[in-house]
Amino acid sequence: MEIRSKQENFRLREWKLTDIDSLAKHINNVKIWNNVRDGLPYPYTMLDADKYIRMVQAQPYVQNFAIEVAGEAVGGVGIVPLTDVERLSAEVGYWLGEDYWGRGIMGEAVALLVDYVFRETGIIRLFASVYEYNPASMKVLEKVGFTRQAILRDAAIKNGRVIDMYYYDLVKREV
Template sequence: MATIKGSKFILRPWRLTDAASLQRHANNINVARFLFDRFPHPYTKADAERWVLAHQSKAVMTNLAIVIGDNAVGAIDFKQGDDVYRKSASVGYWLGEQYWGKGVVTESVQLIVPHVFYNFDIIRIQATVNGNNLASMRVLEKAGFTKEGIMRDAITKNGEIMDEHLYAILKDI
């Protein structure tokens, strides 16, 4: 996959040299608190190396590093559904805390959406957001996603039961 250029960053495939920067930015409770429990905290160097190696070996790159300067400071990924969901994809992202509030994730989503629609047989991209993650909801809304619903008491994170918000964007057909 080619690099996708943003105004202040690039989206590109992972490199083994990204592991140290990945570990530094991912090892933050404020990042981990909004992600699935499978995102470890603390986030060790071994976790970072395992992540990079796993994503370097994929035939189709669906998880990209968000790179500022020479540092991998976050990630954005998409997963195509299967079976009856084969024309749908989900998108997810995270960013190192020092880069929050600068439009990096919003622009990353705005760049990945047309890439996915153009390169894959997808007509819908969706994202789910923890009920306490207002910043991520704003990212999706600024990127053109529409809130389709709220699944009440759908997730448990750090012992708290909360709602999950569903956002989607459709391909212009």
């Protein structure tokens, strides 16, 4: 599966085992790690990349896309669907290699993901949590149409510091 950007400067596509090198290269960055959950290893190794790609390839449908620029996977965008009574909701996550920041790629990538999820799956609600010190990520979500629903005070600990998390969501009927 492939989704081309309107500006034609990137595309979303499924992860491939040939992306191991570029995934490990671009995500192994403390500036990225500071803005994601601690479940993402840092330093990030080739073995971590191999495990991740094999995991997403085994999912029942495409939930995670590589962001490809000029033939190289330089970022990722995807969802984590919830289960049980929350099975119509999914958490959105995204990251982009530092060399590609400030180019408008992530805003369009998240918008393309939202369109795909609402069009191709039964999910009707997307949400994301952003650390208090990441206004660029908040701006990405707001640009796509997500609404800040809450500030979860002292909700996370990152790098030994207790921080607030900003909680955003987007419901299909609002799109």
